Amino acid sequence: MIFPIVIGIILGFMFYYVRQTDRRLPPGPLNFPIVGNLRWLTKFPWKHFSKLGKTYGPIATIKFGRNNAFVLNDIATAGFFTQNQIRVSKIV
Incomplete structure (x- = not known):
């Protein structure tokens, strides 16, 4: 009798924790448990990313398993993230 209550409380805390950590991220589609959004990895994933x-x-x-991935759909946004990269060349 007490076992289902304990399982329900544990699942409630897990759901709350996952929703709190995802709240700080940019928006995205709902994902499946464990696999995330692996369904987006088709033969032409850029079509799904543009949608x-x-x-x-x-x-x-989007999530791939437990890892987050960010899809940048705008050149200005991509430029914002790459403007501070330092290019290092090997001097011989």
Whole structure:
């Protein structure tokens, strides 16, 4: 009798924790437990990513397993993230 209550409380805390950590991320589609959004990895994933851009804006978050990936659908947004990269060349 007490076992289902304990399991329910544990699942409730897990759901709350996952929703709190995802709240700080850019918007994105709902994901499946464990696998995340692996369904987006088809033969032509850029078609799905462009649909994400139309739905969620220039930055979208998708999950691959437990890892987050960010889809940048705008050249200005991509430039913002790459403008501070330092290019190092090997001097011989």
